[in-house]
Amino acid sequence: MSISIIQGMLNIPGAQQKIRAKGMEKPGFPENYTLIDVETTGLSPYRNRITEMGALKVRHGETVATFSELVKFPDSNKVPAFLTRLNGIDEASIEKDGKPVDEAITEYRQFIGSDVIVGYNVNFDLNFVYDLTLKYNLPILSNDYVDVLRLARSYYVNERHNRLLDCMRRLGIDENQEHRGLDDCLDTKSVFDALHDRFKQEHILRAHESVKNIDLAQSWPDIVRQTQVFRSPFNHKNVVIAGDLDLDAGELATAIENLGGFVQEKVNSDTDYVLTGDHDFFRTDLPELNEAKMRKDQGQKIRTWSEKFFLNVLDDWARS
Incomplete structure (x- = not known):
């Protein structure tokens, strides 16, 4: 057995089944994709819940459909107060307007379909969505994806911070303070499109080179x-x-x-x-x-x- 990383994916023969079978990251600018963003109660898909799912269906660079649903769980829908202050989502709004989680994740998975997925720091969103699709016996979320954060880091190589808001300010994009799933999708698409207009071959190469390919089981200098x-x-x-x-x-x-x-x-x-x-x-x-x-x-x-x-x-x- 050997522990290696191939095109950004952990590779462990004999123990691969222990890892989420997510797709491969492919830095670039596809014309057709689904852009996703989820709001959650915390950082861990093991301990925390999705509160809202947002997505854009994009064809030839244009948005042709949107998805936006609050997500209601059967046991608890409490939301930490600091997150409610950030995005306005609270227990009352989820209980009133939320779609039951089994229905929401089924519709969300159908909306994504077999598209390449785009998102900002998208591996975070993929983990939450992947685990819910697994829980409700839906098609595994193994779609290949583009992380706009990697593209931003490849363009702004001298910047220490490359949050979505940082990029919006640098690119002159109007700021949206809602921090909601669909709003964040729209902001991410604006940054994605602006980077596309500015990217040169050197930036694409830098993005691809930053995807890890290393053997972890061999001692390194x-x-x-x-x-x-x-x-x-x-x-x-x-x-x-x-x-x-x-x-x-x-x-x-x-x-x-x-x-x-x-x-x-x-x-x-x-x-x-x-x-x-x-x-x-x-x-x-x-x-x-x-x-x-x-x-x-x-x-x-x-x-x-x-x-x-x-x-x-x-x-x-x-x-x-």
């Missing part, structure tokens, strides 16, 4: 490591590997070290993560998990991750 750890979830982090993982322990340790992390033999006061096999995650007789739980109860910021969760975090980094 220090100079390579320094250039690759950008936004790595393990940079300067201490990691303990415990239990029975499908991954080869040696290759996993090399991958973590390549990403700027440090592998420890035992859980101690500066351990950041404990990685366990999927079947070990709820064991009560694993010393490393028990030690981590005790330290967490004492206030230490230590996280325990299953192999599947770890691999999806790594896949998200591969696509960044």
Whole structure:
């Protein structure tokens, strides 16, 4: 088994089924696509919910259809207050106007169809939508996609921040402060079109070159490591590997070290993560998990991750 990243996609023979089977990122400017944006209650598709789905259907560069729905879940529709202040979506509006989640995701998946997907930092949206399609037995969201954020970074190479709002200001696009799904779709399309008008061959090449192609299981020279750890979830982090993982322990340790992390033999006061096999995650007789739980109860910021969760975090980094 080997841990590698090919065209921005994590590749692990023998454990590929643990990772979301999303499509491939293809930087460019397709004429026909569906542009998506979702509003959520937080950053994690495991713990948080979609509150609103927005999308544009684009043909030959022109919007031909739109999608906009608040999403209502059967158990809870509470929204953090700071998000309500940001976009105006609250529990009352979802309960009143929201479409039941099973209907909303079915219609959303049908709206997307087999199109190339476009979005801003779109991997975030893809994770939420992918997990809902899986939950409701809909066609897997394996569409190839274009991330407008990567295009922006390739154009504004000397800028530290490239948020959607940053790009709108630089491009002279009127600001929309609604932060709603459909509004953000319209803003993203405006930035996408403006970048298309300005892009030259050098920008396209830079975007393609920034898509990761690396072997994580082979030790890297220090100079390579320094250039690759950008936004790595393990940079300067201490990691303990415990239990029975499908991954080869040696290759996993090399991958973590390549990403700027440090592998420890035992859980101690500066351990950041404990990685366990999927079947070990709820064991009560694993010393490393028990030690981590005790330290967490004492206030230490230590996280325990299953192999599947770890691999999806790594896949998200591969696509960044």
